[in-house]
Amino acid sequence: MFLKVQLPWNVIISAENLQPESLMLQRAIVIRLLGDFAVKKATKDLGYYLAVMTLEKVGEGKVRLHTGDVLFPVVFNAVTFKIFKGEILEGVVHKVLKHGVFMRCGPIENVYLSNMKMPDYRYVHGENPCFMNEKMSKIGKDVVVRFMVIGTKWMEAEREFQALVSLEGDYLGPIVSPNI
Amino acid sequence: MSGEEEENAAELKIGDEFLKAKCLMNCEVSLILEHKYEQLQQTSDDPMNQVSQVFEKSLQYVKRFSRYKNPDAVRQVREILARYQLAEFELCVLGNLCPETVEEAIAMVPSIKTRGRAQDDEAIEKMLTDLSLIKKFE
Numbered sequence: 510m511f512l513k514v515q516l517p518w519n520v521i522i523s524a525e526n527l528q529p530e531s532l533m534l535q536r537a538i539v540i541r542l543l544g545d546f547a548v549k550k551a552t553k554d555l556g557y558y559l560a561v562m563t564l565e566k567v568g569e570g571k572v573r574l575h576t577g578d579v580l581f582p583v584v585f586n587a588v589t590f591k592i593f594k595g596e597i598l599e600g601v602v603h604k605v606l607k608h609g610v611f612m613r614c615g616p617i618e619n620v621y622l623s624n625m626k627m628p629d630y631r632y633v634h635g636e637n638p639c640f641m642n643e644k645m646s647k648i649g650k651d652v653v654v655r656f657m658v659i660g661t662k663w664m665e666a667e668r669e670f671q672a673l674v675s676l677e678g679d680y681l682g683p684i685v686s687p688n689i
Numbered sequence: 690m691s692g693e694e695e696e697n698a699a700e701l702k703i704g705d706e707f708l709k710a711k712c713l714m715n716c717e718v719s720l721i722l723e724h725k726y727e728q729l730q731q732t733s734d735d736p737m738n739q740v741s742q743v744f745e746k747s748l749q750y751v752k753r754f755s756r757y758k759n760p761d762a763v764r765q766v767r768e769i770l771a772r773y774q775l776a777e778f779e780l781c782v783l784g785n786l787c788p789e790t791v792e793e794a795i796a797m798v799p800s801i802k803t804r805g806r807a808q809d810d811e812a813i814e815k816m817l818t819d820l821s822l823i824k825k826f827e
Contacts, residue, residue, distance in 0.1 A: 510698075510781060511713040511751075547741040557743045559718070560725050588718060590747060591707070595698035597782060597797050599754055615750045616743040655786070658698070679796040680788070 510596060511615075512589050514555055515565070517582065520545065522570075524577040538567060538581055546587065553663040556591030556670065557616040590615045592672050596658045599684065600674075602650055605638045610648060612656075612674075619671045622648075622656060626675035627682075646683055653684045701776055701800040712777040714784040716755035716763045722748045756787045762827045769819045773812065775801065787820060 526537045543561060551557040568582035592598070592614070600612035600620050609623040624632065630640040630648060639649030648654060656674035663670055676682050694702055701708070713721075726748065729736040737745065757763050770780045779798045788794040791813045795801065801808045 510707075510778060511715070511718045512707070513711040513713055547744075550741070550743060557747070558741075559744055559747050560722060562721060588713060588721060590743075593698040593703050593707075594696045595700065595702075597699075597786065599786070601753070613746070613750070616746045618746075680793045 510591060510593060511559075512555070512591060513562070513586060514589055515584060515586050517584050518542065518545070520581045520583050521573075522579050522581065524579070527579060535567070538583065539564060542583060542585065550668045551616075551670070552668075553665075555589045557589055559588040559590060559616070562586040562588060590617075592617060592658055592661050592670055594658050594661055597655065597681070598658065598674075599653055599655045602648060602652050602654060605640070605648075605650055607632055607638075610640065610654075612654060614672070617670055617672060619669070620656075620674055621671070622654065622674050622676065626659070626673075626677060628677070630676075646685070648683050655681050655684055657681060698778065699799045700803065701778065703778060708776060708778070710777065712781040714755075714763070714766070714781045715751045716757045716766070716784070718747070719751040719755040719758075720760055720763060722751060754785065756785070756824065757827060759827050762823050765823050766820060769816065769823070773808065773816055783816075783820075787824070788817065789821075791817065 520538050520541050522534070522537050522541060528534060542564070546558055546561050549558050562585070564583060564585045566584040570579040570581045572579055598614055600614035602610045602612050604611040609621055612620040612622065614620045624630065624640070627640060627648070629642040631642070633639050633641050637649055639647050641647050656676055657678050658672050659675045660673040661670055696702055696704065722744065726736060726740070729739050733739050757766055766784050767780070770784060775783070779801055782798050783794065786797050788797050791810050794813050794817060801813070
């Protein structure tokens with residue numbers, strides 16, 4: 510789910526970037542905030558950091574004693590993407606393995622659908638391997654699949670999420686004619 | 690998750706902080722990100738190089754999975770869904786997946802039936818009809 514969140518952060522402006530004109534300062538704060546935001550990538554609590562929407566408030570700067578840099582407390586709105594257990598989502602298959610498929614969903618690359626969680630589908634060998642059921646419904650590369658999230662995992666080192674998903678439930682599975 | 694209770698979005702157990710948070714539909718995120726991208730295009734020759742991978746992947750995703758493209762339609766979808774006392778999370782799942790039948794809507798958002806808000810089938814039916822009308826006239 511995409512979320513709109515309000516975040517309080519501290520932005521540090523180095524002494525050489527400090528200029529008396531307030532417009533330049535505002536600009537330096539925004540540039541620094543956008544840079545810090547992009548580097549952050551994701552957090553366990555709020556998920557992936559997509560984009561800053563609006564800067565709400567810039568507080569009074571505090572000079573740091575040893576460096577002379579100035580620290581500004583800021584409050585801004587941003588869009589994030591967090592995946593929840595129990596949530597129903599759609600993703601696109603990008604890799605087919607014997608035991609299941611990997612899908613992309615939003616910024617997440619590793620959404621895994623195991624063969625065990627699509628019991629009526631069988632693996633089909635070939636140049637373009639895929640999974641198929643008796644009704645000839647097919648899950649292969651680039652197919653859109655609607656699934657339910659059954660588990661999520663935060664990988665601290667990579668700052669990424671992984672998800673395990675299932676097709677066990679009504680109205681889940683490959684979407685044949687994407688009306689989008 | 691702050692509580693001890695296990696997370697389960699199907700029962701709307703997603704933690705208080707997220708229950709109150711504003712959720713965004715794919716089509717709303719698409720408008721926001723595309724606008725950001727256009728701004729970058731004006732200030733940079735190579736805008737794709739200026740955005741993070743998270744931004745790029747998300748933009749591709751929401752472009753593909755937005756049921757409504759026109760900003761007026763996007764606004765109307767939220768207005769219509771807001772009439773039905775839905776949680777933010779439920780509202781966005783419905784707006785993203787656009788179920789065609791009452792049965793499908795309940796399968797996608799089981800909590801609309803279990804939270805004792807007595808969403809009757811007729812109300813859900815009306816909501817789905819209104820949504821499909823927006824799509825038709827977009």
